[in-house]
Amino acid sequence: MWQKAAKVNEVAEGGAKVVEINNQPIALFKVEGAFYAIDNVCHHRGGPLGEGALDGTVVTCPWHAWNYDVTTGECQTVPGVKQKRFPVKVEGEDILVDA
Numbered sequence: 001m002w003q004k005a006a007k008v009n010e011v012a013e014g015g016a017k018v019v020e021i022n023n024q025p026i027a028l029f030k031v032e033g034a035f036y037a038i039d040n041v042c043h044h045r046g047g048p049l050g051e052g053a054l055d056g057t058v059v060t061c062p063w064h065a066w067n068y069d070v071t072t073g074e075c076q077t078v079p080g081v082k083q084k085r086f087p088v089k090v091e092g093e094d095i096l097v098d099a
């Protein structure tokens, strides 16, 4: 179900914002004008991915530095591990997430 997650101006280019939808924390990222949403809770030990550094489409978990591609949710540190990814769309000034 599509739900409002944030305003477009709340997520900076190359940055992130953590939002809560249905009591689950979701990390929103903006890369080259496009928005991506993945589970904020790192598969490893629960680190906050939305607080990690973003390099291109790859975010580094701030706790133990696992890398994830935010466009797919795929972990680059441990092949086969994948963060849940959510569809994102923009309507006017709103970022909507299908969660």
Ligand code: FES
Pocket: 042, 043, 044, 045, 046, 047, 061, 062, 063, 064, 065, 066
């Ligand atoms: S909790 Fe994310 S790398 Fe360990």
